[in-house]
Every structure is written in structure tokens, then in C-alpha cells.
Amino acid sequence: MADLKAPLLITGGAGYIGSHTVQYLLKQGERLVVLDNLVFGHREALPEGVVFVEGDMADAALMERVFAEHRPEAVLHFAAFAYVGESVTDPLKYYRNNLAAPLTLLETMSKFGCHRFIFSSTCATYGDPVKVPIDETHPQAPVNPYGASKWMLERVLRDCERAWGLKSVFLRYFNASGCDAEGRIGEDHDPETHLIPRVLMVAKGEIEKMTIFGTDYPTPDGTCIRDYIHVNDLASAHALALEYLRGGGETTAVNLGTGRGFSVKEIIATAEEVTGKTIPVEYGERRAGDPAELICDPAKAKAVLGWEAVNKEPRSHIESAWKWMTGPRGGRYEG
Ligand code: UDP
Numbered sequence: 001m002a003d004l005k006a007p008l009l010i011t012g013g014a015g016y017i018g019s020h021t022v023q024y025l026l027k028q029g030e031r032l033v034v035l036d037n038l039v040f041g042h043r044e045a046l047p048e049g050v051v052f053v054e055g056d057m058a059d060a061a062l063m064e065r066v067f068a069e070h071r072p073e074a075v076l077h078f079a080a081f082a083y084v085g086e087s088v089t090d091p092l093k094y095y096r097n098n099l100a101a102p103l104t105l106l107e108t109m110s111k112f113g114c115h116r117f118i119f120s121s122t123c124a125t126y127g128d129p130v131k132v133p134i135d136e137t138h139p140q141a142p143v144n145p146y147g148a149s150k151w152m153l154e155r156v157l158r159d160c161e162r163a164w165g166l167k168s169v170f171l172r173y174f175n176a177s178g179c180d181a182e183g184r185i186g187e188d189h190d191p192e193t194h195l196i197p198r199v200l201m202v203a204k205g206e207i208e209k210m211t212i213f214g215t216d217y218p219t220p221d222g223t224c225i226r227d228y229i230h231v232n233d234l235a236s237a238h239a240l241a242l243e244y245l246r247g248g249g250e251t252t253a254v255n256l257g258t259g260r261g262f263s264v265k266e267i268i269a270t271a272e273e274v275t276g277k278t279i280p281v282e283y284g285e286r287r288a289g290d291p292a293e294l295i296c297d298p299a300k301a302k303a304v305l306g307w308e309a310v311n312k313e314p315r316s317h318i319e320s321a322w323k324w325m326t327g328p329r330g331g332r333y334e335g
Contacts, residue, residue: 007031008242009072009114011057011105012079013050014041016187017120017176017234021076023047023185024235033070036079042333045185058101063108074116074245075109076238077102080150083193084124084289087146098149099156106156110164116245117157117168118238123255123294125151125172132261133297136172136253144289154253161251169241169249174227174257174296176234178317179324186324187231188333196228196318199268200325203275210279212264214286217293223264225293227257230311230320240305249304257296258309267314274318 008025012018013034018041022032032050035057046052051070055062057079066072080098081087087094109117124147125140142148160166177196179186187197201207215222237256244252262270272279301307311317325331 005031006073007033007051007070009066009070009075010034011075011077012036012041012120014038014043014045014052015078016189017173017231018078019045019185020180020231021078021235021238022050023180024232025239026050028239033066033072035066040081040189042188044333056101057105060104060108063104067108067112067114071112072114074118074242075105075114076118076242077105078120080120082146084144084146085193085287087144087149088289091145094145094149098146099152102153103156106160106166109166110160115164115166116242117166118241118245119153119157119168119170121150121154121170121172121253122147123172123174123257123296125154128291129294132293133259133295134255135297136255136300158251166251167245167249168251169244170253171234171237171241172253172255173234174229174255174294176231177228177314177321178230178232178311179320180232181320181323183323183327186329186331187321188331195226195264195267196271196314196321197325197331199271199279200275200318200322202279203271203277203322204325204331208280210268210281211284212268212281213284213290215283216286219263219292221263221265224290225261225263225295227259227261227294227296228267228314228317229257229296229309230317233309233311236310237301237305237307240307244305252304254301254304255296255298256301256307257298258312259296259298260312261293261295262314267318270315271318274315274322
């Protein structure tokens with residue numbers, strides 16, 4: 001029997017960023033085992049050819065079975081809750097799912113000698129920026145439990161490196177957006193709180209108007225500036241992070257963004273151009289916890305991983321998201 005290479009275990013592989021990465025890695029010829037409890041993930045987001053296990057990473061017996069059967073070479077860990085506002089009102093839910101649950105996964109990795117971990121971290125671990133663009137040496141002072149839960153897991157992973165040799169890459173995403181251009185998979189959150197999909201929901205007539213959260217920020221047009229990173233660029237970064245670890249790389253943190261910022265008003269104007277629709281807006285209060293400007297310094301990603309974003313303009317993010325939302329599924333996997 002020909003030797004099959006060991007698979008990768010992808011937690012949260014049926015979610016938004018996870019499913020785009022699954023598709024990317026599958027095309028690269030990787031063998032994939034996806035673990036997802038389907039709380040937010042969608043079974044339909046997974047292509048043919050992946051092994052799917054429905055369940056939770058906190059289930060020790062299940063983890064034992066998955067590792068015994070598949071002997072994964074590395075874990076790409078996407079599974080997490082990601083609503084910043086909810087994390088403030090229900091912090092324990094976030095610490096349980098984003099911090100405590102992965103401990104069982106890590107214990108099982110240790111037991112089975114699996115020493116590579118690629119972690120979906122976030123620029124929210126930096127908190128309010130003291131300088132932009134933000135590089136990886138920026139102080140980490142998260143201002144909400146979501147960011148704190150991710151930052152604490154980074155600490156745990158560093159401790160695991162010291163104790164049993166786990167090597168990790170912390171990929172600190174800026175604003176993930178866009179969808180795969182083929183339109184088979186996309187972004188389907190319920191509730192949807194993110195700017196680009198909400199703007200497009202207004203363009204589609206699903207929401208009456210857009211509320212801009214704050215117009216008095218110290219930015220050129222008064223609205224917040226973010227660094228929007230295309231989900232397929234995130235996917236390629238995961239593949240490169242895996243190569244980095246396979247090549248014997250040490251634990252490291254890498255920011256993933258374009259290095260360019262766009263305001264809320266600029267995003268809405270681009271969405272009007274792409275969709276050909278007028279997007280009614282109202283001006284609302286600032287949303288609690290929103291920094292004025294978040295822009296990534298992507299230099300380390302290029303130096304360490306050889307990675308650079310391909311989609312540098314949010315236009316391509318908006319175009320691909322619009323294609324998904326107006327395609328056969330209408331932007332939804334179920335009903
Ligand atoms: N935003 C907005 N109206 C909305 C949703 C978001 O004005 O309905 C703003 C939000 O205040 C932030 C930017 O758009 O400045 C991006 O927000 P999003 O929730 O997409 O990502 P975040 O930066 O919170 O990760």
C-alpha cells in the first residue's frame with residue numbers, strides 16, 4: 001500500500017475562514033480532517049474529499065478517537081466564537097470556548113506527539129493601538145474578552161512550546177472579508193455584524209439602511225479606518241505557515257493584513273459602485289470598543305512566510321461577497 005501523507009486536522013473548518021482555507025489546502029493536495037461542532041459552521045461549506053467529524057474539541061474521548069484514527073501531522077485551529085460585543089456581555093462563554101476548550105485538544109496533541117499548531121489569532125490582541133501601522137512588537141493589551149481569550153491562548157501555546165516542544169504560528173488577522181471568487185462558499189454569519197456583508201445586505205434590500213457607527217473619529221472623513229484582508233489571502237497565509245513549521249520554524253506571531261486602511265464611508269461608496277445601488281445610511285453613535293484606526297504592518301509576514309496579500313483593494317472583496325450574496329445560494333447555506 002502506498003504511503004499516505006499524514007492529514008491536517010482543521011478545527012472550525014466549516015466556518016467562514018476555515019472553509020476557505022480548507023478549499024485552498026485541498027487544491028494544494030493536502031489530506032484534511034475537519035472537526036466542527038456546527039454551532040456556527042455549515043456542513044455545506046465543505047467540499048468533497050475531506051473527512052468530516054462533527055463534534056467538539058473539548059470532548060476528550062472524541063479527540064482521542066480522532067487522533068488515534070487519523071494521526072494528524074498538524075492542527076489548524078479556527079474554531080472560536082468571534083462576536084466582540086457578546087464577549088463583553090457574556091465573557092465566560094468566550095473564555096470557555098476560545099480558551100478552555102482548546103486545552104483538551106492540546107492535551108491530546110501532546111499525547112500523540114503532534115507538534116505543529118497554526119492559530120487563528122487576531123489584531124484584537126493588541127487592543128487600542130498606540131501606533132499604526134501595527135507590527136508584531138506592538139504591546140498586547142486587549143480591550144475585550146474576545147481579544148483577551150485569543151491573547152491568553154497565545155500564552156498557553158508558548159508555554160506548551162517550552163514544556164513539550166509544540167511549535168505554533170499565531171496568525172493575527174486584521175479585518176477578514178470577501179468570499180471565494182467561484183461563489184461556492186462564502187460568509188454566512190447569523191447574526192451578521194460585519195461591515196461589508198451588512199452594506200451588501202442593504203444593497204440587496206434585506207436591511208433598510210446602514211448605520212455608520214461614529215462620524216467624529218480623528219480620521220480624514222470622521223469614520224473608522226480598517227485594514228480589510230481577503231479571506232483567500234488568509235487561506236494562502238495558512239499554507240505558508242504550515243510550510244514554515246514543516247521547515248523547522250520556531251513559534252512566532254505574524255500579522256495578516258494589506259498595510260492599507262479604508263474608512264467606513266469609503267467601503268460604502270465602493271459597495272455602491274460595485275452593486276450599482278444607492279445604499280441609504282444613517283449616522284449613529286460610536287460602537288463601544290472601536291479604535292479609530294487599525295492598520296497592519298505586514299512586513300514580518302513577507303519576511304518570515306514569504307506572504308503578501310494579493311487582493312489589496314476592498315473592491316475585490318466587495319465584488320466577491322456580492323457574487324456570493326446574489327448567487328444561487330443567495331448568501332446563505334441553509335434555507
Ligand atoms: N461598522 C459600521 N456599521 C455596521 C458595522 C460596522 O459603521 O453596521 C463599522 C465598525 O464600527 C468598524 C468597521 O465598520 O469601524 C468595521 O467593523 P466590523 O464589525 O466589520 O469589524 P471589526 O473592525 O469590528 O472587527
